[in-house]
Amino acid sequence: MHRLKYISHYPSHIQHQVQELLDQNKLGTILQKKYPAIHSFQSNKALYDFAIDIKNSYMRKSSPLSKVQYSDKISALNALGLHTRISRVHGGKLKAKKEIKIDSRFKQMPLEFLRMIVVHELAHLKEMDHNKAFYQLCEYMEPNYHQYELDLRLYLTFLDISDS
Structure with missing residues:
Protein backbone atom coordinates (compact mmCIF):
# COMPACT_ATOMS: atom_id res chain seq x y z
CA MET A 1 0.00 0.00 0.00
CA HIS A 2 1.51 3.31 -1.12
CA ARG A 3 0.99 6.62 0.60
CA LEU A 4 -1.18 8.79 -1.64
CA LYS A 5 -0.33 12.22 -0.23
CA TYR A 6 -1.18 14.15 -3.41
CA ILE A 7 -4.73 12.78 -3.55
CA SER A 8 -5.41 12.29 0.15
CA HIS A 9 -8.30 14.78 0.06
CA TYR A 10 -9.98 13.04 -2.90
CA PRO A 11 -12.89 10.61 -2.34
CA SER A 12 -11.91 7.12 -1.22
CA HIS A 13 -13.16 5.46 -4.43
CA ILE A 14 -10.65 7.52 -6.45
CA GLN A 15 -7.86 6.67 -4.02
CA HIS A 16 -8.74 2.95 -4.35
CA GLN A 17 -8.68 3.17 -8.15
CA VAL A 18 -5.27 4.84 -8.06
CA GLN A 19 -3.97 2.27 -5.58
CA GLU A 20 -5.13 -0.55 -7.89
CA LEU A 21 -3.34 1.05 -10.85
CA LEU A 22 -0.18 1.38 -8.76
CA ASP A 23 -0.42 -2.22 -7.56
CA GLN A 24 -0.77 -3.38 -11.17
CA ASN A 25 2.07 -1.09 -12.36
CA LYS A 26 -0.29 0.60 -14.84
CA LEU A 27 -0.40 4.21 -13.66
CA GLY A 28 2.80 5.28 -15.42
CA THR A 29 1.73 3.66 -18.70
CA ILE A 30 -1.66 5.36 -18.63
CA LEU A 31 -0.15 8.77 -17.90
CA GLN A 32 2.53 8.30 -20.59
CA LYS A 33 -0.14 7.51 -23.19
CA LYS A 34 -2.27 10.48 -22.17
CA TYR A 35 0.67 12.94 -21.94
CA PRO A 36 3.45 11.61 -24.20
CA ALA A 37 5.76 14.63 -24.48
CA ILE A 38 7.24 17.39 -22.36
CA HIS A 39 6.94 21.04 -23.38
CA SER A 40 9.58 23.29 -24.90
CA PHE A 41 9.42 26.16 -22.37
CA GLN A 42 12.75 25.43 -20.69
CA SER A 43 14.14 28.91 -19.99
CA ASN A 44 12.77 31.55 -17.64
CA LYS A 45 12.22 33.86 -20.64
CA ALA A 46 10.20 31.22 -22.47
CA LEU A 47 8.17 30.59 -19.30
CA TYR A 48 7.58 34.33 -18.87
CA ASP A 49 6.41 34.67 -22.49
CA ASN A 56 -3.05 38.73 -22.12
CA SER A 57 -5.61 36.34 -23.59
CA TYR A 58 -7.78 36.10 -20.49
CA MET A 59 -6.79 38.80 -17.99
CA ARG A 60 -5.71 41.75 -20.09
CA LYS A 61 -6.84 44.36 -17.55
CA SER A 62 -5.13 42.77 -14.54
CA SER A 63 -1.98 44.30 -13.15
CA PRO A 64 1.30 43.50 -14.93
CA LEU A 65 3.68 40.73 -13.95
CA SER A 66 7.26 41.74 -13.39
CA LYS A 67 8.73 38.23 -13.27
CA VAL A 68 7.82 34.63 -14.03
CA GLN A 69 10.53 32.05 -13.44
CA TYR A 70 11.36 28.50 -12.50
CA SER A 71 12.60 27.95 -8.96
CA ASP A 72 14.32 25.04 -7.22
CA LYS A 73 13.48 26.48 -3.80
CA ILE A 74 9.67 26.40 -3.71
CA SER A 75 9.42 22.61 -3.53
CA ALA A 76 10.88 22.95 -0.02
CA LEU A 77 7.73 24.93 0.81
CA ASN A 78 5.57 22.02 -0.40
CA ALA A 79 4.33 24.20 -3.25
CA LEU A 80 4.26 23.75 -7.01
CA GLY A 81 3.87 27.42 -7.75
CA LEU A 82 4.07 30.63 -5.81
CA HIS A 83 2.75 34.12 -6.43
CA THR A 84 4.17 37.08 -4.56
CA ARG A 85 3.28 40.72 -4.27
CA ILE A 86 6.11 43.00 -3.31
CA SER A 87 5.56 46.67 -2.50
CA ARG A 88 8.54 48.98 -2.42
CA VAL A 89 8.96 52.71 -1.99
CA HIS A 90 10.51 54.10 -5.16
CA GLY A 91 11.13 57.81 -4.88
CA GLY A 92 7.95 59.25 -3.42
CA LYS A 93 5.74 56.50 -4.82
CA LEU A 94 4.81 53.02 -3.74
CA LYS A 95 5.58 50.50 -6.49
CA ALA A 96 3.96 47.08 -6.46
CA LYS A 97 5.53 44.12 -8.24
CA LYS A 98 3.85 40.81 -8.85
CA GLU A 99 5.90 37.70 -9.47
CA ILE A 100 5.22 34.05 -10.15
CA LYS A 101 7.60 31.20 -9.42
CA ILE A 102 7.03 27.70 -10.78
CA ASP A 103 8.69 24.58 -9.38
CA SER A 104 11.62 23.56 -11.61
CA ARG A 105 10.19 20.04 -11.87
CA PHE A 106 7.72 21.48 -14.39
CA LYS A 107 10.55 21.80 -16.92
CA GLN A 108 10.28 18.03 -17.38
CA MET A 109 6.49 17.73 -17.39
CA PRO A 110 3.85 17.76 -20.11
CA LEU A 111 2.59 21.12 -21.38
CA GLU A 112 -0.87 20.55 -19.90
CA PHE A 113 0.56 20.42 -16.37
CA LEU A 114 2.67 23.54 -16.89
CA ARG A 115 -0.35 25.38 -18.28
CA MET A 116 -2.49 24.26 -15.33
CA ILE A 117 -0.03 25.59 -12.73
CA VAL A 118 0.54 28.86 -14.63
CA VAL A 119 -3.24 29.36 -14.89
CA HIS A 120 -3.53 28.64 -11.15
CA GLU A 121 -0.94 31.25 -10.24
CA LEU A 122 -2.36 33.81 -12.69
CA ALA A 123 -5.80 33.38 -11.13
CA HIS A 124 -4.27 34.50 -7.84
CA LEU A 125 -3.71 37.93 -9.42
CA LYS A 126 -7.47 38.47 -9.14
CA GLU A 127 -8.53 36.02 -6.41
CA MET A 128 -6.23 35.42 -3.46
CA ASP A 129 -8.26 32.63 -1.87
CA HIS A 130 -9.09 29.21 -3.27
CA ASN A 131 -12.80 29.94 -3.48
CA LYS A 132 -15.54 29.43 -6.06
CA ALA A 133 -14.61 32.58 -8.01
CA PHE A 134 -10.96 31.47 -8.09
CA TYR A 135 -11.78 28.06 -9.59
CA GLN A 136 -14.25 29.61 -12.06
CA LEU A 137 -11.44 31.86 -13.28
CA CYS A 138 -9.12 28.85 -13.59
CA GLU A 139 -11.76 27.00 -15.64
CA TYR A 140 -12.32 30.09 -17.80
CA MET A 141 -8.60 30.17 -18.68
CA GLU A 142 -8.28 26.37 -18.95
CA PRO A 143 -11.54 24.41 -19.41
CA ASN A 144 -9.77 21.13 -18.49
CA TYR A 145 -8.25 22.65 -15.34
CA LEU A 156 3.50 13.36 -8.87
CA THR A 157 2.33 10.25 -7.02
CA PHE A 158 3.88 8.09 -9.74
CA LEU A 159 7.16 10.06 -9.61
CA ASP A 160 7.34 9.71 -5.81
CA ILE A 161 6.80 5.96 -5.98
CA SER A 162 9.26 5.58 -8.86
CA ASP A 163 11.94 7.43 -6.88
CA SER A 164 11.52 5.27 -3.78
Whole structure:
Protein backbone atom coordinates (compact mmCIF):
# COMPACT_ATOMS: atom_id res chain seq x y z
CA MET A 1 0.00 0.00 0.00
CA HIS A 2 1.51 3.31 -1.12
CA ARG A 3 0.99 6.62 0.60
CA LEU A 4 -1.18 8.79 -1.64
CA LYS A 5 -0.33 12.22 -0.23
CA TYR A 6 -1.18 14.15 -3.41
CA ILE A 7 -4.73 12.78 -3.55
CA SER A 8 -5.41 12.29 0.15
CA HIS A 9 -8.30 14.78 0.06
CA TYR A 10 -9.98 13.04 -2.90
CA PRO A 11 -12.89 10.61 -2.34
CA SER A 12 -11.91 7.12 -1.22
CA HIS A 13 -13.16 5.46 -4.43
CA ILE A 14 -10.65 7.52 -6.45
CA GLN A 15 -7.86 6.67 -4.02
CA HIS A 16 -8.74 2.95 -4.35
CA GLN A 17 -8.68 3.17 -8.15
CA VAL A 18 -5.27 4.84 -8.06
CA GLN A 19 -3.97 2.27 -5.58
CA GLU A 20 -5.13 -0.55 -7.89
CA LEU A 21 -3.34 1.05 -10.85
CA LEU A 22 -0.18 1.38 -8.76
CA ASP A 23 -0.42 -2.22 -7.56
CA GLN A 24 -0.77 -3.38 -11.17
CA ASN A 25 2.07 -1.09 -12.36
CA LYS A 26 -0.29 0.60 -14.84
CA LEU A 27 -0.40 4.21 -13.66
CA GLY A 28 2.80 5.28 -15.42
CA THR A 29 1.73 3.66 -18.70
CA ILE A 30 -1.66 5.36 -18.63
CA LEU A 31 -0.15 8.77 -17.90
CA GLN A 32 2.53 8.30 -20.59
CA LYS A 33 -0.14 7.51 -23.19
CA LYS A 34 -2.27 10.48 -22.17
CA TYR A 35 0.67 12.94 -21.94
CA PRO A 36 3.45 11.61 -24.20
CA ALA A 37 5.76 14.63 -24.48
CA ILE A 38 7.24 17.39 -22.36
CA HIS A 39 6.94 21.04 -23.38
CA SER A 40 9.58 23.29 -24.90
CA PHE A 41 9.42 26.16 -22.37
CA GLN A 42 12.75 25.43 -20.69
CA SER A 43 14.14 28.91 -19.99
CA ASN A 44 12.77 31.55 -17.64
CA LYS A 45 12.22 33.86 -20.64
CA ALA A 46 10.20 31.22 -22.47
CA LEU A 47 8.17 30.59 -19.30
CA TYR A 48 7.58 34.33 -18.87
CA ASP A 49 6.41 34.67 -22.49
CA PHE A 50 4.12 31.64 -22.08
CA ALA A 51 2.54 33.08 -18.92
CA ILE A 52 2.15 36.56 -20.44
CA ASP A 53 0.41 35.08 -23.51
CA ILE A 54 -2.13 33.36 -21.26
CA LYS A 55 -2.54 36.47 -19.10
CA ASN A 56 -3.05 38.73 -22.12
CA SER A 57 -5.61 36.34 -23.59
CA TYR A 58 -7.78 36.10 -20.49
CA MET A 59 -6.79 38.80 -17.99
CA ARG A 60 -5.71 41.75 -20.09
CA LYS A 61 -6.84 44.36 -17.55
CA SER A 62 -5.13 42.77 -14.54
CA SER A 63 -1.98 44.30 -13.15
CA PRO A 64 1.30 43.50 -14.93
CA LEU A 65 3.68 40.73 -13.95
CA SER A 66 7.26 41.74 -13.39
CA LYS A 67 8.73 38.23 -13.27
CA VAL A 68 7.82 34.63 -14.03
CA GLN A 69 10.53 32.05 -13.44
CA TYR A 70 11.36 28.50 -12.50
CA SER A 71 12.60 27.95 -8.96
CA ASP A 72 14.32 25.04 -7.22
CA LYS A 73 13.48 26.48 -3.80
CA ILE A 74 9.67 26.40 -3.71
CA SER A 75 9.42 22.61 -3.53
CA ALA A 76 10.88 22.95 -0.02
CA LEU A 77 7.73 24.93 0.81
CA ASN A 78 5.57 22.02 -0.40
CA ALA A 79 4.33 24.20 -3.25
CA LEU A 80 4.26 23.75 -7.01
CA GLY A 81 3.87 27.42 -7.75
CA LEU A 82 4.07 30.63 -5.81
CA HIS A 83 2.75 34.12 -6.43
CA THR A 84 4.17 37.08 -4.56
CA ARG A 85 3.28 40.72 -4.27
CA ILE A 86 6.11 43.00 -3.31
CA SER A 87 5.56 46.67 -2.50
CA ARG A 88 8.54 48.98 -2.42
CA VAL A 89 8.96 52.71 -1.99
CA HIS A 90 10.51 54.10 -5.16
CA GLY A 91 11.13 57.81 -4.88
CA GLY A 92 7.95 59.25 -3.42
CA LYS A 93 5.74 56.50 -4.82
CA LEU A 94 4.81 53.02 -3.74
CA LYS A 95 5.58 50.50 -6.49
CA ALA A 96 3.96 47.08 -6.46
CA LYS A 97 5.53 44.12 -8.24
CA LYS A 98 3.85 40.81 -8.85
CA GLU A 99 5.90 37.70 -9.47
CA ILE A 100 5.22 34.05 -10.15
CA LYS A 101 7.60 31.20 -9.42
CA ILE A 102 7.03 27.70 -10.78
CA ASP A 103 8.69 24.58 -9.38
CA SER A 104 11.62 23.56 -11.61
CA ARG A 105 10.19 20.04 -11.87
CA PHE A 106 7.72 21.48 -14.39
CA LYS A 107 10.55 21.80 -16.92
CA GLN A 108 10.28 18.03 -17.38
CA MET A 109 6.49 17.73 -17.39
CA PRO A 110 3.85 17.76 -20.11
CA LEU A 111 2.59 21.12 -21.38
CA GLU A 112 -0.87 20.55 -19.90
CA PHE A 113 0.56 20.42 -16.37
CA LEU A 114 2.67 23.54 -16.89
CA ARG A 115 -0.35 25.38 -18.28
CA MET A 116 -2.49 24.26 -15.33
CA ILE A 117 -0.03 25.59 -12.73
CA VAL A 118 0.54 28.86 -14.63
CA VAL A 119 -3.24 29.36 -14.89
CA HIS A 120 -3.53 28.64 -11.15
CA GLU A 121 -0.94 31.25 -10.24
CA LEU A 122 -2.36 33.81 -12.69
CA ALA A 123 -5.80 33.38 -11.13
CA HIS A 124 -4.27 34.50 -7.84
CA LEU A 125 -3.71 37.93 -9.42
CA LYS A 126 -7.47 38.47 -9.14
CA GLU A 127 -8.53 36.02 -6.41
CA MET A 128 -6.23 35.42 -3.46
CA ASP A 129 -8.26 32.63 -1.87
CA HIS A 130 -9.09 29.21 -3.27
CA ASN A 131 -12.80 29.94 -3.48
CA LYS A 132 -15.54 29.43 -6.06
CA ALA A 133 -14.61 32.58 -8.01
CA PHE A 134 -10.96 31.47 -8.09
CA TYR A 135 -11.78 28.06 -9.59
CA GLN A 136 -14.25 29.61 -12.06
CA LEU A 137 -11.44 31.86 -13.28
CA CYS A 138 -9.12 28.85 -13.59
CA GLU A 139 -11.76 27.00 -15.64
CA TYR A 140 -12.32 30.09 -17.80
CA MET A 141 -8.60 30.17 -18.68
CA GLU A 142 -8.28 26.37 -18.95
CA PRO A 143 -11.54 24.41 -19.41
CA ASN A 144 -9.77 21.13 -18.49
CA TYR A 145 -8.25 22.65 -15.34
CA HIS A 146 -9.67 20.12 -12.87
CA GLN A 147 -8.76 17.09 -15.00
CA TYR A 148 -5.21 18.39 -15.42
CA GLU A 149 -4.95 19.03 -11.69
CA LEU A 150 -6.00 15.47 -10.88
CA ASP A 151 -3.67 14.04 -13.53
CA LEU A 152 -0.81 16.16 -12.21
CA ARG A 153 -1.43 14.78 -8.73
CA LEU A 154 -1.36 11.25 -10.18
CA TYR A 155 1.83 12.08 -12.06
CA LEU A 156 3.50 13.36 -8.87
CA THR A 157 2.33 10.25 -7.02
CA PHE A 158 3.88 8.09 -9.74
CA LEU A 159 7.16 10.06 -9.61
CA ASP A 160 7.34 9.71 -5.81
CA ILE A 161 6.80 5.96 -5.98
CA SER A 162 9.26 5.58 -8.86
CA ASP A 163 11.94 7.43 -6.88
CA SER A 164 11.52 5.27 -3.78
